[in-house]
Structure formats: structure tokens, C-alpha cells
Amino acid sequence: MPSRSETTPTTMSPPVHVGLPLPDAVPVGGCAHCDRYERDRDRARAAGDWSAESDAHVLWRWHSLRAHGWSRSV
Numbered sequence: 847m848p849s850r851s852e853t854t855p856t857t858m859s860p861p862v863h864v865g866l867p868l869p870d871a872v873p874v875g876g877c878a879h880c881d882r883y884e885r886d887r888d889r890a891r892a893a894g895d896w897s898a899e900s901d902a903h904v905l906w907r908w909h910s911l912r913a914h915g916w917s918r919s920v
């Protein structure tokens with residue numbers, strides 16, 4: 847099955863990987879939002895709540911992208 851994403855650069859939105867684990871976001875020192883997202887994720891992970899962990903992760907990645915220009919490719 848051809849994949850357009852392999853031939854068309856994505857410039858408007860980050861890649862979406864539904865159902866696949868995402869790499870950890872990277873906290874930016876001094877950013878209260880990053881601290882909060884990291885805490886939320888760690889708390890969810892410690893509780894074994896993968897759904898909450900995933901939610902925190904997605905929110906954190908979006909925050910990183912918008913606030914810090916973070917766009918590490920997967």
C-alpha cells in the first residue's frame with residue numbers, strides 16, 4: 847500500500863500514530879507546563895493507567911510542538 851507520507855513532506859501537522867507508543871517528550875527546563883505534563887504522565891504510568899498516560903503524552907507533545915517548536919521525528 848503506497849504511503850503518501852513517504853513522498854509528501856508534512857509541514858502543517860505532526861504525524862499521528864494511533865495505537866502505537868510514542869517516544870517520550872522532552873521536558874524543557876524552567877517550563878511549568880512541561881513539569882506538569884511530566885508529573886501527570888509519570889503518575890499515570892506509575893498507576894498503570896496507560897490511557898491517562900497516553901493522554902498526558904499527547905497533550906505534552908502538542909505543548910512541546912507549539913510552545914517550544916519541538917518536532918523530533920519519530
Ligand SMILES: [Zn+2]
Nearest residue numbers: 874877879880
Ligand atoms: Zn514546556
